[in-house]
Amino acid sequence: MAAKRRFQTIKGMHDLVDKAPAFAFVEEKAREVFSLFGYREVRTPVVEETELFVRGVGEGSEVVGKQMYSFDDKKGRSLTLRPEGTAPIARAYLQNNWASGPQPVKVFYMGPYFRYERPQEGRYRQFHQIGAELIGDPGPYSDVELLVMLLRFLEELGFEDLEVGLNSVGDVDCRERYSERLREFLEPYRDELGADSRRRLETNPLRILDTKTPRERELLEGAPRLRDVLGGPARDHFQVVRDELEQFGVDFEIDDRLVRGLDYYTRTVFEITSADLGAQNAILGGGRYDGLIAELGGPSVPGIGFAIGQDRLVDLVLKIPGASARLNAEAHRRQPVCVVPIGSSYRGHGMVLAQELRAAGVPAICEFDSLRPLKARLKQAARHRCRWIVLFGEDELVAGTVVLRDFTNSTQETISRDGFAATVKARISA
């Protein structure tokens, strides 16, 4: 039983290695763009009380029903690895009394989320989201501004021609009214519905709208439409959103079947999908949640937000022509200079040279292992993708010089040991 076991990541969770620079890239862009709109970055814990999601996201939702990573702590309290980001932000709003700060509250966040599902392309048990929330303003201009910000972010990443799917699921009373109508309409066809939809007929008829089975789609052709059932305030709100989005040149398409999977959404909902992603094609989704904070025991405060699937977004970024070349060039620009001391007694000198380079703001590493042949150590420098090599040994010590070699052009020059860091800095930035 003492067999050597090879440890590996938990199913559906991955080491981010090759994609790490692209992850960092989109994170930097998010900080840059969201800050331009006055959003502040916050970080909330990865673990919350299970009850937060049950109440906030909704017991009927798939996410809460069967996808949560829940466990009991040592005192028997049920905790959950967060499956989404909005409920924790709503909790933070209440706990930290953001209501007493400047309004509306604008925050963004990024980090890992967890859902217990069967992994496949674009769907992981640990995945990453970048999200933003605007809490405290009920008006349609907040919806518009949030979407404008979102699209600005995507443009900055290099995306063009992304189309936003848009819909309004109305206020709670509109939804109930509509659910009732839809239920009445579908009841006669009950036997033609799949098991899932039949169950939803009881629990959440709205979700039947985004079915993919052809027969159900056909049935729904003649169904009452959500937009015809919207109450006056919700309808007016949606109309302003649409008009203003057009004013700002936002490309969107009204999608009557767009209803989101999380129970807290009200009025405006939206998502962006991509044909370049495989079966899991949603890049981001979001919407208004005017009842969420009250549902969590707070005052009646409206909010709106979105969550971007960072893993999927990164996959798409890497597919943009030239994007990975740009990322590589950027990485290459930051490659360190490699100091190679020649001869075992020069290792200390190598350390000093590297430190002088770093002090001058030049990234530097040192190939210390002087017992190996010089050629092997230069090979290591090449494998580190270093372009510039600083060589230093007995000859240089005597002459008061160092040798600076350029791997790209296979040239080298001898420069003065005094102030060599400044010379190197000038050469590599030329």
Next chain:
RNA sequence: GUGGAUGUAGCUCAACCGGUAGAGCGCUUGAUUGUGGUUCAAGUGGUUGGGGGUUCAAGUCCCCUCAUCCACCCCA
């Protein structure tokens, strides 16, 4: 939770009807005792995911199990 595909060297993959495991790349060293990439030479590479079964003989056939991927479902 359901279905399908795939697991052989660090990586990408071969191995006929069951016959004793191979290539390319990589890595190490040398040709060049102080100069990487190209070239040449030598070397390093494996409990064929794991367990059991059938057989004289299993990478190959059968069963179980684990893992990965893709799809359903769900969503980011």
